[in-house]
Amino acid sequence: MTENEDEFLNRPAAEDSHDDIYDDEGSIRHDFLTMVGAAIADRDVLFLRQNVARLHESELGDLIEAIQPDQRLSMIRLLGADFDMTALTEVDETIRMQIVDQMPNEQIAAAIGDLDSDDAVYILEDLDDEDREEILAQLPFTERVRLRRALDYPESSAGRRMQTEFVAVPPFWTVGQTIDYMRDEEDLPESFTQIFVIDPTFKLLGAVNLDAILRTKRAVKIETIMHATNHPIPAEMDQEEAAQLFEQYDLLSAAVVDENERLVGVLTIDDVVDVIQEEAEEDLLRLGGVGDEELSDSIAETSRSRVPWLAVNLVTAFMAASVISLFEATIEEIVALAVLMPIVAGMGGNAGSQTMTVTVRALATRNLDIHNAFRVVRREAGVGLLNGLIFGVSIGVVAGFWFQDPNIGGIIATAMLINMMAAAIAGILIPLSLDRFGADPAVASAVFVTTVTDITGFFAFLGLATWWFM
Amino acid sequence: MTENEDEFLNRPAAEDSHDDIYDDEGSIRHDFLTMVGAAIADRDVLFLRQNVARLHESELGDLIEAIQPDQRLSMIRLLGADFDMTALTEVDETIRMQIVDQMPNEQIAAAIGDLDSDDAVYILEDLDDEDREEILAQLPFTERVRLRRALDYPESSAGRRMQTEFVAVPPFWTVGQTIDYMRDEEDLPESFTQIFVIDPTFKLLGAVNLDAILRTKRAVKIETIMHATNHPIPAEMDQEEAAQLFEQYDLLSAAVVDENERLVGVLTIDDVVDVIQEEAEEDLLRLGGVGDEELSDSIAETSRSRVPWLAVNLVTAFMAASVISLFEATIEEIVALAVLMPIVAGMGGNAGSQTMTVTVRALATRNLDIHNAFRVVRREAGVGLLNGLIFGVSIGVVAGFWFQDPNIGGIIATAMLINMMAAAIAGILIPLSLDRFGADPAVASAVFVTTVTDITGFFAFLGLATWWFM
Incomplete structure (x- = not known):
């Protein structure tokens, strides 16, 4: 040893x-x-x-x-x-x-x-x-x-996700009776923070937090200290929606009721924390183009979960390539264009995913809705314009000196400005529209946004160059 | 009306x-x-x-x-x-x-x-x-x-983040005394789920959940039903670390202690849920190249928060461009290369961000550590090889037919395979190394990974073409 x-x-x-x-x-x-x-x-x-x-x-x-x-x-x-x-x-x-x-x-x-x-x-x-x-x-x-x-x-x-073990008492019991019941009953849930008040048909009447019971004299009736359960959760409700109620109202546990409003179980915050984690993780993975995979998956399983996304990207990559092929003659004449064109497309892609990330997150947390959508779109367009000017000018100057040609500098600067604006608009309107039509913006936004920035980037840069030089 | x-x-x-x-x-x-x-x-x-x-x-x-x-x-x-x-x-x-x-x-x-x-x-x-x-x-x-x-x-x-209001009693009190105290005391916290047990110097001895008090006869002493507070949280501890303890041990609230182990407050799950949300959001935004911005920020503030990331990307974009410029002569000869090269770089970038997203998330949730790192690296390399073969062959066939040249098909297929492998290795090793050296892998990984896939993609494709055709 x-x-x-x-x-x-x-x-x-x-x-x-x-x-x-x-x-x-x-x-x-x-x-x-x-x-x-x-x-x-x-x-x-x-x-x-x-x-x-x-x-x-x-x-x-x-x-x-x-x-x-x-x-x-x-x-x-x-x-x-x-x-x-x-x-x-x-x-x-x-x-x-x-x-x-x-x-x-x-x-x-x-x-x-x-x-x-x-x-x-x-x-x-x-x-x-x-x-x-x-x-x-x-x-x-x-x-x-x-x-x-x-x-x-x-x-x-x-x-x-609910637990079917819970403590429920009738409204006419006193605090004393309730405490005595809990002292004598063997078969209580392992731990709990509130008890529920029900009628003989198990219909939910209210709830009492344990600290309320402990603050109250024995003779007081439960119905006088119970609070209305403002947010009973229908058993059919999606767990994500239930988690949002927990978050919004800082709940520790909530009654789950069936379609006749009868108490069937209790949902507790520890399960909800797991749901919140899972949902945040899902958005992150989907934005990164990954499905429901786990670290313990095999090579074949992992490959299978990633191929669809790569295949979609392949199609859009060929679309971008065919835009370039429209300008083969120009590139043959001025090879500098081939050297510089990935910069225009790449910077647009990055700016677009910044806007898209913010939008997807704001939609997931319900911070973005019809009341502020217009204001946010206007802001993103403004940011696109401002950053387009900043980076258009910088890249224009560098490219102009590199290839000793102010024309190339001017053309790349203009193309950058156009692509940054396109990136901003696509970055916000694509996820917003997907959300409006009931699709998950985290899944598909990235493909569409990069397609827009690639195609706009190549077309604007090579098109301007063809028009100017040829 | x-x-x-x-x-x-x-x-x-x-x-x-x-x-x-x-x-x-x-x-x-x-x-x-x-x-x-x-x-x-x-x-x-x-x-x-x-x-x-x-x-x-x-x-x-x-x-x-x-x-x-x-x-x-x-x-x-x-x-x-x-x-x-x-x-x-x-x-x-x-x-x-x-x-x-x-x-x-x-x-x-x-x-x-x-x-x-x-x-x-x-x-x-x-x-x-x-x-x-x-x-x-x-x-x-x-x-x-x-x-x-x-x-x-x-x-x-x-x-x-702690609340400084809490209920604390001495260990020698009985359950009855404790209940009576709570019935009489006016100045209790608004709501609570456990009470703490302390000595006269406020040193933390243990805690009792409210349901334990309600299950127990009045004559029983608190010290016999209290449990050790396995996870007292030092007040200096980072909120993220504290949130991980809550998650791991399904805590509803936890004692916060100062450097002398004296009880100074209580941290509750509702604040922790906010922390969990914030941390997940932070990772998502950082991977998307966005800092701490909010929807209500102005155009100037938003632009300022996004410029640094775009500037870093600009530098790496110029690095990739200078790789292309090494092969200007080849491109002048065969313009098809300029049309196809963004496909090689782009697909590598997408595959790299898939691996990187999974890695960053696994590091954040502590699912990836020294025990399984080697296995996961091997798996990612395998996925890179497999997907590289799948997409290398598909792109090779399409490109070969498009430009009526099987040589171009073979060259792009080989370059794709090389770049997909590079993407897999970079996608996992870069975040792992950043994490090892104490940096946040969510912040910087994306730049490094795209730099690797851009440079490898252009170099492999144009290099192979130059070696073969010129």
Whole structure:
């Protein structure tokens, strides 16, 4: 045993497990990984129980991602009932599927019984129908019904992400009765921040935050301290829309209701934070021309997800090339044009993606709407004009000296100005129009904007040169 | 009064104000804006009190952004003491500064006294020193001290974002004593989900979630139900790091401690959600070559924020142009090269930004680290090779037929393959290296990656052609 390991094992069972397993960079410590690897190889169940089973679910998830693929299932088998299945909600989809596919359905059923319903649904929804039915059949009746109901709601809906465990009381109970109920009841959710008030048909009447209960005398009736649930979330609502309500109204949890306004579950902020992250990530990846890929995808999967975007770009690249081919005679005469033309197109492309990025983000956060669209378009046109002048003049001067010809300088300066204006207009109008017609502006804007700036850039520069020199 | 307005005014004071002021697109309803505008013009204080003062702070923020700039201050003046200053934390920085600059310091001081400390700090931190001191001087002693302490912590630190109001009790109190204290105490925070346990010197001993208090009999001591606060947040910690702890451990709130581990405040999930949003937005904007700009910025401000990035791109564009100029003789001979060369460079640029986007995002979410870096680099190289073959062959065939010359087809296919490989390697190694050296990969990666793909693309294509034909 090395000195390092010795030091690690002699530490008191630290409460601050965060410092334990991560290094300064936020990666799992190398010596911890080595020890876990050795324990898996040696089938050292005791070590794993003491050092792995105690980890927080997200730490265990990071550990599963960091160890070798062939070690993952062995570790889970060795941990047996001590393995916290929630950790699987914290790993890449590809890795989760690999693990779940190889686990016997009985073991999954046993483990899923202990999970909160939202975590259970998260794991069940990716399974194929046959496995899912087999696992559900092994669960107790109430739980099976609850999970089936959540799984019946559409993918990415609030109903899918909700937790079906919650505390609900009638309005005529007093604060004292409510507290006594919570002290005696065994089967409460693992943690909660508000309780709901319902009528005998489960219709939602209101909600009470726990701090309101704690501030209030025992004799007071719940209905006098409950607040209206201003934002009950229909189970069919898209999770992104639900996340926007959480953000706007700083909610910690919200009631989820069915089409008859009956309480069916509760959506909590921790799931919403994940949704917010995913949506922001989606916009970023789409703008970069990447689909739903994960780091654990194979070469073939990754290539397949990227080819469509590259193929679209190829078509537009040939369109730009055919614009150039219109001016072959001019280029043959003045080769300087071939040297300079990528500058005009490239600068336009960059300016266009600046405007487009701002527009896509403003649309996603609902900061851009009909009230300010006109003002923002005018501003972008102004920025395009100003930056077009700045860079047109600079490039014109440099190009004029480089090729010892003020005519070339003047032509490239004018072409730059035209292309920067085109970039600004395309950069804002393309995403705005896509959004108006219900398309996701993050997906398609980049292709259209570069097509506009390439074609405008080449046409303006080579066209002006042909008109002037030929 | 139009029929529409009439309908609106006759509605019962709706609890679900969300449906009231927004249309289906999530913009503020046009007729509501018209009515507010008319009320401001008519100095109709009654209308504003009934219909504007009752809005949620975030709705009021949206309204302030949607009305004309010159109406904003008038509306706030008309609302007087009914104006909820918290709404200013929900608007663009530029708009907030415009409003605050024009409000008398006395009014700001009066309004800030009612705010939670985190909201007060949010507004105070943007003011110039003189105004801030004048406002602080008008606040009661305790509040002034609290706000000064938060303002003393660095910008973007947990100490700046924390709320200094919290409930803390000694460990030897019973659950009953704690509940009685909360029932009697007037000066509790507006809302809270956990209480803290401290010793007489304010040293943090632990925390208790409110649901734990409600589940427990009155006679039980707090110290037996408290949990260790595994993740107390040092006040100096960067807000982004704090947000990562919230995300990883699904926290709702966390204790903020000073350098002596004394409890100084509490950080709550709603502020953290804002941080998560901001950080995701920052990455997106930086990848698009845009700095910290807001929709309400002027043309000059926007231009200034975008010029640096365009200037850097200009330099690299000239570098690429000088590569082309090395081959002027070849281009003069075979003009087809000038037509085709932007395709090679452009496709490489797109493939490079796909890889770069994935890498930057994986670094930001800490999914990419030393444990899987090698595997991911190998995968990207594989994807580059595969996509290089696919697109090299397609472009080669098309170009060969277009210019009736299989040599040109073969040369462009080879150049494409080389450039796609270069794009893959640059797309992952450049952000990884920037991250290693402590730079933000989102800021600079795009420039470097396009420089590599432009130069490689032109050099490989024109170089191969020169070697083959000349």
